[in-house]
Amino acid sequence: xxxxxxxxxxxxxxxxxxxxYAQAEKAAATRRAYRSDFDQLRAWCxxxxxxxxxxxxxxxxxxxxxxxxxxxxxxTIGRRVAAIRYAHKLANHEPPTNSEAVKATLRGIRRTLGNxxxxxxxxxVDKIIGMVDKAGTDLKGLRDRALLLLGFAGAFRRSELVAxxxxxxxxxDSGLRVTISKSKTEQESQGTTIAIVxxxxxxxxxxxxxxxxxxxxxxxxxxxxxxRAGSIxxxxxxxxxxxxxxxxxxxxxxxxxxxxxGHSLRSGFLTSAxxxxxxxxxxxxxxxxxxxDTLRGYVRDAEMFRNxxxxxxx
Numbered sequence: 001x002x003x004x005x006x007x008x009x010x011x012x013x014x015x016x017x018x019x020x021y022a023q024a025e026k027a028a029a030t031r032r033a034y035r036s037d038f039d040q041l042r043a044w045c046x047x048x049x050x051x052x053x054x055x056x057x058x059x060x061x062x063x064x065x066x067x068x069x070x071x072x073x074x075x076t077i078g079r080r081v082a083a084i085r086y087a088h089k090l091a092n093h094e095p096p097t098n099s100e101a102v103k104a105t106l107r108g109i110r111r112t113l114g115n116x117x118x119x120x121x122x123x124x125v126d127k128i129i130g131m132v133d134k135a136g137t138d139l140k141g142l143r144d145r146a147l148l149l150l151g152f153a154g155a156f157r158r159s160e161l162v163a164x165x166x167x168x169x170x171x172x173d174s175g176l177r178v179t180i181s182k183s184k185t186e187q188e189s190q191g192t193t194i195a196i197v198x199x200x201x202x203x204x205x206x207x208x209x210x211x212x213x214x215x216x217x218x219x220x221x222x223x224x225x226x227x228r229a230g231s232i233x234x235x236x237x238x239x240x241x242x243x244x245x246x247x248x249x250x251x252x253x254x255x256x257x258x259x260x261x262g263h264s265l266r267s268g269f270l271t272s273a274x275x276x277x278x279x280x281x282x283x284x285x286x287x288x289x290x291x292x293d294t295l296r297g298y299v300r301d302a303e304m305f306r307n308x309x310x311x312x313x314x
Contacts, residue, residue: 026086029159029239037083040067053091057099060084064102068109077109121259123246123268124275128152129202131249139215140226144245146211147223149204151242151265153196154178155287158242158262164222166212176205180288194286270295274302 026034038052041063045052050059060081067077081097088095096102123131128148135145151161160180170177176196198205211217217224221236243262250264251257266287273283280295289295 027159033079034083034086037080038087040080041084054088054093055084055096057096057101060096060099061101061105064105064109068113074110074113077106081106120261120264120267121255122271123148123152123250123260123264125152125268125272127250127253127255128265128268130253130255131246132202132207134249134252139230139232142207142211142214143223143226144249146204146207147237147242147245148249148265149199149202149207150178150196152269153199153204154194155266155269155283156180157266158239161242161265162221162223162237162239166217166219166222169208169222171205171209176208192288194288267298270298271302274299 041055041060042052044063044066045055045059048059048062050056052059055063064077064080067080068074072080081102085095085097088097121127132145132148135141135148147161150156151158154161163181164178168179168181170179174195175198177193178196179191179193181191196204212222215224215232217232220234223237224235225233225237225241227233239262246260246262246264247257250260270283270287273286274280274295280292280299283289283295283298284292287295
């Protein structure tokens, strides 16, 4: 925040604490991404000999054009803009991204390069079963099976999946209740509980019980790294590891690994549920989406050929 040097020294501890709260409004992963994005601007400005904070609108527009020229995707450039705006707001500077020059440059980049994000393939139920069939019977294989099945059955984001602790689980006669203490869209919530139902051919609840019992995990992180020797780390598995795990098992199942990501578990559940005719509101109970419009895309994809207007025309 600008002006800290002019404030009485007695206010500085509280101001530093206020800064930490202000930064905590964003998820940790978002803050890391923003920091990396702003570092890109800072490095570019250093080479050009111009200030990065505060940056002039002309500087930011030129930076965005340079990013587009070097092959950055429009989605990446859009995130750079968000990071620059956030950094300037935190420092109490007028964001240069408010300038029409910057906005026009961004619109032009999107129009020229296209703005459709590259969609990863959903790990639909048939693909998930094929993936978990490749998991071994050692501790790592049991962990991977439990993670893949739970990630699918709960339509989890990878960050939510690795944030789970054993205390977030409640096994019951009807299945499993999982409390998600914090998610991407609910940073300030007290937690959301979702239901996981039993499966017949690949049960996420049985897989989870097996992993917990054989790994002897009674508290702390649910999913943890497992060494080649079979020892279990007390640390939490990383979100990146989830994405790599999905890709690895996709390849083992005979699929193209590059088509999948950590999000494939979430999109796979929603695509599969829509294909079976599940209510969009029941789907939202599991996925915690705030907007029906977001889920309509999954339903449309699943029903694209059903009762098609062109049936029988040719």
